[in-house]
Amino acid sequence: MSNTLAAQAVLQFQETFHRIQKEVAKAVIGHEEMIENILIAFFAGGHVLIEGVPGTGKTLIVRSLAEVLNLSFNRIQFTVDLMPADITGTRMVMDREDGRRDFVFVEGPIFAHVLLADEVNRSTPKTQAALLESMAELQVTVAGTTYRLPPPFFVLATLNPIEMEGTYPLPEAQLDRFLFKVRLTYPTHQEIQRIVGSTTALAVPDLEPVFERVEAPEKIMTLRQLVREVLVAPHIEEYVAALVHATIPAGAKYVSGTDPARVTLPKDEQVNRYVSFGSSPRGGQSLMLGAKVVALLDGRANVSYDDVDRVIIPALNHRLVLNFAAEAEDVDPAAIITRIVQSARKLRR
Amino acid sequence: MVGIPGTEERLALAEIEDRLRRVRARFNLYSLQHNLYGLGIAFSLGVALLILGAFLLSPWLFTLLAWPLLALLAFFLLVFLRRGVAGWTDLTAAARRIDALAGLKERLSTLVAQLTAGVIGKPSPSSLWPHLLEDNTARLPDWEVKKVAPSRIPWSFLPFLAALLLALFVITIPLLSPSSEPNPFSLENVQTVLSDLPNRLGQVAEDKMSLLPDSPDQWGGSSIFSEDGSGEQGTAKGDQSQGQGREQESRSLASLPEELQKKIRQALQGLSDKDRGNEKQNADLPSDRLALRPTDEAKKPDFSIQAKDLPKGQEQQARGRGGQGGDDKGGPPSGPGGNAQAPAQGSGIQHLDRARLDRKNARGQFQPDGPQIPGSQGEAGAGGPGAGSGTDPRLFGNPANLGAGAHTFQLALDATHEKTEGAVEGGEKDEGGIIEKSTKGLSQRQSLDDAIRKAQIPPEYEEIVKRLFSRGESQ
Numbered sequence: 001m002s003n004t005l006a007a008q009a010v011l012q013f014q015e016t017f018h019r020i021q022k023e024v025a026k027a028v029i030g031h032e033e034m035i036e037n038i039l040i041a042f043f044a045g046g047h048v049l050i051e052g053v054p055g056t057g058k059t060l061i062v063r064s065l066a067e068v069l070n071l072s073f074n075r076i077q078f079t080v081d082l083m084p085a086d087i088t089g090t091r092m093v094m095d096r097e098d099g100r101r102d103f104v105f106v107e108g109p110i111f112a113h114v115l116l117a118d119e120v121n122r123s124t125p126k127t128q129a130a131l132l133e134s135m136a137e138l139q140v141t142v143a144g145t146t147y148r149l150p151p152p153f154f155v156l157a158t159l160n161p162i163e164m165e166g167t168y169p170l171p172e173a174q175l176d177r178f179l180f181k182v183r184l185t186y187p188t189h190q191e192i193q194r195i196v197g198s199t200t201a202l203a204v205p206d207l208e209p210v211f212e213r214v215e216a217p218e219k220i221m222t223l224r225q226l227v228r229e230v231l232v233a234p235h236i237e238e239y240v241a242a243l244v245h246a247t248i249p250a251g252a253k254y255v256s257g258t259d260p261a262r263v264t265l266p267k268d269e270q271v272n273r274y275v276s277f278g279s280s281p282r283g284g285q286s287l288m289l290g291a292k293v294v295a296l297l298d299g300r301a302n303v304s305y306d307d308v309d310r311v312i313i314p315a316l317n318h319r320l321v322l323n324f325a326a327e328a329e330d331v332d333p334a335a336i337i338t339r340i341v342q343s344a345r346k347l348r349r
Numbered sequence: 350m351v352g353i354p355g356t357e358e359r360l361a362l363a364e365i366e367d368r369l370r371r372v373r374a375r376f377n378l379y380s381l382q383h384n385l386y387g388l389g390i391a392f393s394l395g396v397a398l399l400i401l402g403a404f405l406l407s408p409w410l411f412t413l414l415a416w417p418l419l420a421l422l423a424f425f426l427l428v429f430l431r432r433g434v435a436g437w438t439d440l441t442a443a444a445r446r447i448d449a450l451a452g453l454k455e456r457l458s459t460l461v462a463q464l465t466a467g468v469i470g471k472p473s474p475s476s477l478w479p480h481l482l483e484d485n486t487a488r489l490p491d492w493e494v495k496k497v498a499p500s501r502i503p504w505s506f507l508p509f510l511a512a513l514l515l516a517l518f519v520i521t522i523p524l525l526s527p528s529s530e531p532n533p534f535s536l537e538n539v540q541t542v543l544s545d546l547p548n549r550l551g552q553v554a555e556d557k558m559s560l561l562p563d564s565p566d567q568w569g570g571s572s573i574f575s576e577d578g579s580g581e582q583g584t585a586k587g588d589q590s591q592g593q594g595r596e597q598e599s600r601s602l603a604s605l606p607e608e609l610q611k612k613i614r615q616a617l618q619g620l621s622d623k624d625r626g627n628e629k630q631n632a633d634l635p636s637d638r639l640a641l642r643p644t645d646e647a648k649k650p651d652f653s654i655q656a657k658d659l660p661k662g663q664e665q666q667a668r669g670r671g672g673q674g675g676d677d678k679g680g681p682p683s684g685p686g687g688n689a690q691a692p693a694q695g696s697g698i699q700h701l702d703r704a705r706l707d708r709k710n711a712r713g714q715f716q717p718d719g720p721q722i723p724g725s726q727g728e729a730g731a732g733g734p735g736a737g738s739g740t741d742p743r744l745f746g747n748p749a750n751l752g753a754g755a756h757t758f759q760l761a762l763d764a765t766h767e768k769t770e771g772a773v774e775g776g777e778k779d780e781g782g783i784i785e786k787s788t789k790g791l792s793q794r795q796s797l798d799d800a801i802r803k804a805q806i807p808p809e810y811e812e813i814v815k816r817l818f819s820r821g822e823s824q
Binding site for chain 2: 005006007009010226229230231232233234235236298300301302303304305306348349
C-alpha cells in the first residue's frame, strides 16, 4: 500500500465511522459517547454489554445500528425458561421431498450479524453460557456438528440493573467475553424534550444504510482488518500492560511471586481495598483494540497514550471484581480506574 | 509489502533521523551539564563548609563535621553519577520526549520503534507504515531543534555560579586577612576585608604575579651592553629590595605573640644588638603585612648592611645576599653586566623567589656571558634591582685561577642549588669546581635545629626562626 493508499484507507475508515454515527444519531437522541463506544467495539471486533435502566434506548440503539450497517439483525428476549437450543438452533426431523424423514439443523436467532440479547441476566446460566460460548468461538456446535457464525458477528447484550429478583447475574468469566461495557445514563432535560417531540410525531426518521447489503459484511471486515494494522510502539504496550496489572490488588491470589516487569505502577490504595480480582489479559487486548480504533478515528497510524486512556473505562470497568466493602460503600469501578490512569501519567515520560 | 522501497521515503527518514540525533545531542548535553553543575554546587558548598569549619570549630568538632561532610560529598558524587547514567537519552527515549514536547501523539516514537526493529528492507508489518512515515514527515516543522531542544546552558548554572562565588569568598577571606587574625570569619574582620578588598586583592595579585617571569629588561634582556649608570640605579634598587626583604621578616616576627618573640630572640644568639634594636623597632610596626604599604618608607627600619665596614670580599657578598634577602643559599651569579637579576622584593629567603631563580636557571636567561671576578667591587652585580650580584667569592675561588668564562659560568649555575654556609670562610681557598656541603654548615644547621627544639618553637614558626637565625649567623 503506497502512502496515498494508506492515507485513503484511514480516511475511508474515518468517513464510514462518522457516517454511521450520524445516521444512528437520527434515531437515538443523545448518548453520543455511548454510541461511539459501541461503534469502537464493533470495529474492534468485540461485543458490547449495555447496562441501563429500561426505556433509555438500548434496543433502539442496537436496531438502528443494524439498520445503518445494513446487516442482518436478530433479537432474543432472555427469560428464565429460554433454552440454549432456542438461541443456537437445533436439529429437527423434517420431511424430505422423496418422503423420507431426516434430521435437519434449523439455525437459531444467533445466526445473524447483529444480535440483541435483551436482558441477558434473566436467563439461566446454561442459556447464558450457550450464548457466550458462541460469542467467543464465533461458532455453534449442535449434535457434534459445528456451524460457523456469519462474520461480522456482533452481540449487544443488555442488562437491567433494577428488578434483580429472579435474575442470574453474569459470572465474571462470561463478562470478560465482552469487549466493552457501556452504561447508558438517563438523558438530559433537553434530550428528553427532543425524544418526546420526535418519537410521538407521525414521521419516523428514515435511516440510510452506509453499505450495500451484499457488500456490507466484506467492507466491515476490511475495516476491522485495518484496525489491526495500526502500529503500536513498545512503550505503549508497556503502558497498557502496566494499567492492566495495576488493577490487580497487592497480595491477590494467583499472582506470580516474581514479576520482572520493567514498567510497573504502585498499587493504588483503593485497588487494594476494594478489588478482589483485577483485569485479565483480555482486558489488555480490549484496551489495545479499542485504542487502535480511536487512533484511526484521529487519522493516525499509531496508538497514543491518549487513545488508551480514552477507552480504558469501557474496556476494564466490568473486569474488576469488587469485594463486599466496595458494594457496601457503593464504589464505582470507573472511579478506581480513573485513579489508576492518573497514577500512570508518570509512565508517559 | 516492502517497508521503504522509495528514495523519497528514505530521504524523509534520513531527515527525521538527522534531526532526531541533533535534538538528542542537546538533551544529553543539557543533562550532562545539569548534573555537573549539581555536583559543582555540592562540592563548592562542601569546600566552603570545610573551610569555615576549620576556622570556626574546635579541632574535635571539625573532625566530627569533616568526615560526615566528606561522606556526603561522596554520596552526592555517586548520586549525580547515577543520574547522569540514567538520564542519558537514546534515540527511542529522545523520540518519546519529543512526542511529549511537540504533542506528536507518539507518532515519532512509533516510527523510531519500527526503525529500531529493522523495518527497512523488510516486509512492513503494517500497510499503515507509509502513512505513519508520511504523517511524521508532514509534522517535521512541529519539532524543530529550537522548539523542542533545551537551552544550551541549564538553569542550574546560576546556582552553581552562586555556590562557586560563595566558596571563593570563603577561600579568599583567610588569604586576605592578617595572619595574626585569630578568627578570619569574624564579622569585624570580614567587614574590614570587604571594605579594603580591592587593595588587598591587588596586593595578593602582585605577590602572585611575582611568580611569573620578569620582564626582559630586568633579567638581562637589555644585554651587558646597556648604558652606564644603570648599575648604580640597580644598586640603589637592590638596597631598597634588601631593606624590604628584611622588613618582611621583621614584620613576620612582630606578628608573633610576645612570648614567642622572646623565645625566638633567645634562640637567635648570633644576632647583633643593632639588629635586635631594629627588630624591636619593627615590632611597633603594624602586624598586618598586607596593610603595610610599600610607600611607608619612613616606618621601615634600615636593615641594610654597611658594606664599608666589611672586608672587601664580604662587601660584595653582602650585596649579593642583599638581592636574596639574606638567604643562606648561595646567590645566583649576577646577570650580564649591570642588569638586574635579583627579585624586586629583595626577599631572597622566600621559596617563591627560589622557585623563580630555579626556573630562570633552567631557562638560562641570566647566565652570564663572561666571568665575573670577585673583588671587582661588585660592579657586575650592582646593576640589578636587589643587586643579586652573585659575585660571591666562594663561587669562583682564587681570582688568579680563573680561566675562561665558560668555566666560571658552570660554577655559578651549580652554586645556586648548594648550601654555602661553610663556603663563606673557605671562599678564598676555593679553587673552583662544584661546591660541596660544608661540615660546618651542617653542624650549624643542627645547632639551629637544637635551639629551635629547646625553645619549643611551634612548627609553623620554625621557618621564620631559621631564617632569622641564618641571617644572624651570616653576619
